[in-house]
Amino acid sequence: MVLKINTQKIKYMYCTRSSNQIPRLLIDDLELEGVDTFVYLGSLLTKDNNVSEEIKRRIVLANKCYYGLRKQMVPKLPRQIKVTIYKTLIRPVLTYTERPRVA
Secondary structure (H helix, E strand, O other): OOOOOOOOOOEEOOOOOOOOOOOOOEEOOEEOEEOOEEEEOOEEEEOOOOHHHHHHHHHHHHHHHHHHHOOOOOOOOOHHHHHHHHHHHHHHHHHOOOOOOOO
């Protein structure tokens, strides 16, 4: 069994306290792409561990979820159902890493 690595899809993030330039990383003479931010398991990670970018991103995702559901949030809908929709479909996007899947 041989492990095959797709070097086109691999990215790496180099974290350090100093603001040095990202070092080059080579595998079989192919240079991998170094990045300052990437999404891992649904969370935005940054080189300097800045959580404000993750918070902004989650607010945007929760707004997209809300506006995607706004046709279902009609005024005639009972308040308890609106609260349930918020708690099950919108709030998890804001507070957790993975978005709920809606069929």
